[in-house]
Amino acid sequence: MRFAKVAAASTALLLAAACGGGGDEGSGSAGGADPASAPEELTVWVMGSSQDALVSYFDEVEAKYQETYPDTAVNVEFIPWPDAQESINNAMAGGDAPDVLEVGNDQVSNWAAQGALADIGSYVESWDEAADLDQGALEYGRYDGVQYGVPWFSGVRTLYYRADWLREIGMEPPTTWDEVVEVAEAIEKEKDVPGFAAPTDFTNGIASFIWSNGGEIAVQEGDSWQGRLTSPETKEAIEFYAGLSGDDGVSPKAYVGENELVPLADMANSKLGMYIDGGWALGSMEEQAEDKSVLENIASAPLPGAEGNAPAFAGGSALSVFALSENPDHAAELLKLMGGKEFGKKYADAGGFFPAYPELLDDPAYTDDPARAAAAEQMKNTKFFPATPKWNDADLNQKILPAAVLEIVQGEDPDKVLEEANEALTNTLNEPVD
Template sequence: MRSRLVPGAASLVLAVTALTACGSSSSGSGDSGDSAASPAKLTVWIMRGSMSDGFLSRFETDFESTHKGTTLDIQIQEWDGIGQKITSALASKDAPDVMEVGNTQVAQYAASGGVEDLTAKVTDLQGGDWIPGLADPGEIDGKQYGIPWYAANRVVVYNKDLFAKAGITTPPKTRAEWITDTTKLNTGGDDGIYLPGQSWYALAGFVWDEGGDLAVKDGDSWKGALDTPQSKAGMEFYKQLQALGKGPKDSDEAKPLQADVFAKGKSAQIISVPGGADAILKANPALKGKIGFFPIPGKTADKPGAVFTGGSDLVIPEASRHQALAYEVVKALAGTKWQTDMAKEMSYVPNRTSLANVLAGNEGASVMAVGAANGHATPNSPNWAAVEANNPIKQYMTQVLTGADPDAAGKTASAAITKALNTAS
């Protein structure tokens, strides 16, 4: 199971379905079997839909021209069943040289073994400039296994006509302003915000803003944290915001598809990746030019609200026969030239905060980049997928929204998270 945001070519779409000093001269951890100058055929796994054919073709041509005699065999992988395929490859003696993996999957794959430790390369890769919410999942117990590749996160998508109708000329920058404006929008039969009761990634952002988390490390084990005062405060804000719309309390963004709801023209706002606007326009072309974006507001105007940062990392298997060259591939893809190309081609947030300006002119993506500066990740446990499988967070949210005692509901959910994270997979 994977849990990540996957923006599509030239736009972003939401996907919720569910990571090294190389054993080589590139890392100093072992025998590489090659050098960066030695020709080789490298196998690179890229996930379906992550990159356009045009981007991959340009990268392949450029890399081969600058590494004479080296060829790239870029193989597109399907998301269905990828977890077992990657785990098997990491355990084999004939693994690919470079793999793209979902950023929240790094801990799972690192725990299974076979992923190179690239800690010694972080400085060379300008890791101090990486987006925290994308970089953090790749670091396990102080070692960097996953190299951030691209990111995506949620913003507020809004109906400009409904904002103008309510007399709102400037999008809110604080939570308090957001509540005030949403209250104004929730009049005359309009829906101030369409916020389903189980949008748990949105809740996570509010919890992070309060200084809390979904789970915390407790020695060598994990402990669910939805029963803390910080999580309770985050849920209280969610409940206040959700009450200003007509969203169902017992479903998520997919039931019904929130883009379809927004497309009807009566909902003023949704929380979505910017690419959600493409689905809205497909359902209702009349909304062209009437859709705007702003970062999820924070508690104060100087900092946007916290967001979950989805996206992908690049890893190098220990079994790669060409680890120095594999590192050259990773370094190129994570570097300024190809990060800039990728951001413009795919409307992704690049892996470095200093590159956010390359999205200027793309309203949705540039707003997303602003929010990415306060990006976070789900708890960095190899068992996090087990939490999402039954998702006690969703159950907790519905219980609180329908009148259950938040303290009792929080304890029950935290116990379920604790059990899932500490059960051997």
């Protein structure tokens, strides 16, 4: 097995996220392509950096794959997420290219529209384990009716809170909006620090508030998309979220215009009572905590919603076959092996995520682990952003939703702001794909 790192300069940042294949005949083993025509090597691009647990994972993958294709080596190249866009573009232009690649699950439609991904519909249709994948995540791997990616692993955001502080004031972690305010006010009164963080540059968090109130960001109507930022349900949720940072809110002005990285540092250093982030934040908290013992008192709970737990965006990554692969059949078999129940779970565990199979979320390894139980429960209540290549332009480039929330916090008229934002969102989502 060969491992390599690809270094490429890029100013584009892709969201790390998660979806991927499975095993043939429900066994996680390869075997659907002709061994006699197997290539000497298949190349896999994995986004992120090489880690010992991931290297061990791919050693196992190669060994399993070679039970059927003994003469095929698996070459794994780790691509830093910030370099992913340039690396894929270079591959499309005729440079070094993978056979199987990981892309963020919200990037599948973008790369499919640009011709970087192969149609893997026939492979998925004949793959028994596909029926057990998270079907919403599988649907998210389609573009224009064609399957281009399959979920590999998933991750969600939860509510982080200071468990010791809540015990001291005799309160439970909040499950509703009203309780968020109530608990946050109690924390501020007793501990003299902000009780909750509501950063405005935080589409993932804002979306959960919208979804929990029965609202949507946008919906597809036939062949077009329609923004829903002006619906009563969405407007109420946005105004509530913005109000958390208002003059009488519980979230400090320091988080206005910021993303979740700023409250992360405060959470790690006892300067904040609650905030929303993903499981990957724990590693960053450990790096930033001046007093490491604080981490023992940071716990997590499912996201609070309007009247109960809120849906979370099902982040994660997808596995795809590169459009220019010279060995698509054998690449598809490797994809299914990597993302099957056996190896899909192994990769999720190695990376600190969750498998893309709902039935596996009841594993005691997740449900009995205090650090992962809340996220495992949250994984059962997820939603997705609009499955269109233009979503990334609307969110990452234009920041339409975060910008609207910021303007409302700054005192602009919500009706006017959301009307203009909704028009911009609708127009952007319906722009022709280049």
